[in-house]
Amino acid sequence: MSDEQIRLGELRDQIDSLDQQIMDLVSARARCAQEVAEVKMAHNPGQDVFFYRPEREAQVLRRIKEANPGPLSDEEMARLFREIMSACLALEKPMHIAFLGPVGTFTQAAALKHFGHSVVSVPLPAIDAVFREVESGSAHYGVVPVENSTEGMINHTLDMFMSSPLKICGEVQLRIHHHLLCSPENRDQDITRIYSHQQSFAQCRQWLDAHRYGIERVAVSSNAEAARRAAEEPGTAAIAGDMAGELYGLDVVAAKIEDRPDNTTRFLIVGREEVGPSGQDKSSILVSMRNKPGALYQLLEPFHRNGLSLTRIETRPSPSGTWAYVFYIDFEGHMDDDLISKVLSEVEAEAVELKRLGSYPIGVL
Numbered sequence: 001m002s003d004e005q006i007r008l009g010e011l012r013d014q015i016d017s018l019d020q021q022i023m024d025l026v027s028a029r030a031r032c033a034q035e036v037a038e039v040k041m042a043h044n045p046g047q048d049v050f051f052y053r054p055e056r057e058a059q060v061l062r063r064i065k066e067a068n069p070g071p072l073s074d075e076e077m078a079r080l081f082r083e084i085m086s087a088c089l090a091l092e093k094p095m096h097i098a099f100l101g102p103v104g105t106f107t108q109a110a111a112l113k114h115f116g117h118s119v120v121s122v123p124l125p126a127i128d129a130v131f132r133e134v135e136s137g138s139a140h141y142g143v144v145p146v147e148n149s150t151e152g153m154i155n156h157t158l159d160m161f162m163s164s165p166l167k168i169c170g171e172v173q174l175r176i177h178h179h180l181l182c183s184p185e186n187r188d189q190d191i192t193r194i195y196s197h198q199q200s201f202a203q204c205r206q207w208l209d210a211h212r213y214g215i216e217r218v219a220v221s222s223n224a225e226a227a228r229r230a231a232e233e234p235g236t237a238a239i240a241g242d243m244a245g246e247l248y249g250l251d252v253v254a255a256k257i258e259d260r261p262d263n264t265t266r267f268l269i270v271g272r273e274e275v276g277p278s279g280q281d282k283s284s285i286l287v288s289m290r291n292k293p294g295a296l297y298q299l300l301e302p303f304h305r306n307g308l309s310l311t312r313i314e315t316r317p318s319p320s321g322t323w324a325y326v327f328y329i330d331f332e333g334h335m336d337d338d339l340i341s342k343v344l345s346e347v348e349a350e351a352v353e354l355k356r357l358g359s360y361p362i363g364v365l
């Protein structure tokens, strides 16, 4: 045996023994999670038991990132524990997660990033269908896109909160990489048409103008649908992400063609219950003010006076009348906090309506 073979043999024995220890520990953890489920059921007889605890998951993942000794990166270590927790939760209760489909969209990638791969992910054709599925109890949670760093807010999602009773239970951000993809059979052909979602065309506009100027761009309902068409139609290509490309067996002609390297989409997790404080939280509200001078100042002043940090404010037309507006506001902190509750009461006193959409952990992954 060569020196290399001897040394590799020793190291692989070590790895085998460590794998056994990891497996024993993961199994012990899974048994703990099973007991947690029994406690939750015993203390909530005859009620809807909420097995998924977003605030606890955020605390676990944050602690893992802080305690990580390396050499794996904090993100990599958190991803591994994300999957362990996902498997533990599935033992407690298999979670059904509705997402804006079809299969292969970035929203599915976001759902799996947030919940791990042990959930059942259910594709739905539209944002309102995702809300309905969760409202009716057919899915435990839903995942919908809410904003993109290049293209701005996804208004349809914001508007859903005006009428839906659902709460925001979490957020997850996903770096969006778009590729120009085509089927292996199409590779040597002239491409005369490119399919994509209109948002993705917008995120790759400069690249397309510089590299594929004059080629017909056809907007379809999703990137996954674009990939499906490119797989079937000769002479076509798609702009889509890795998941859709892999699903339809497409080759990458040009990778990462988004105009901004930090192109990121933020997604919301919606559910039927409120989430407790995790220690690093965000809250969202919808407010409509009377249409009078100084209304916006009156709305924002209590936040400023009490040192609360707003992370987003968006204006949407109100469904209740022409030229009336609703403000969608995100701020740091949890609504259970006394100071936040005082600020919201002050705003509420001046508002036509204030709707609390929920407090939830700031995205960890």
Ligand SMILES: O=C(O)C(=O)C[C@]1(C(=O)O)C=C[C@@H](O)C=C1
Pocket (backbone or CB within 6 Å): 033, 036, 037, 051, 052, 053, 054, 056, 057, 060, 084, 085, 086, 088, 089, 092
């Ligand atoms: O702590 C709990 O409530 C658990 O159910 C355990 C656990 C975990 O595996 O750590 C699993 C699922 C929950 O979403 C949060 C955490």
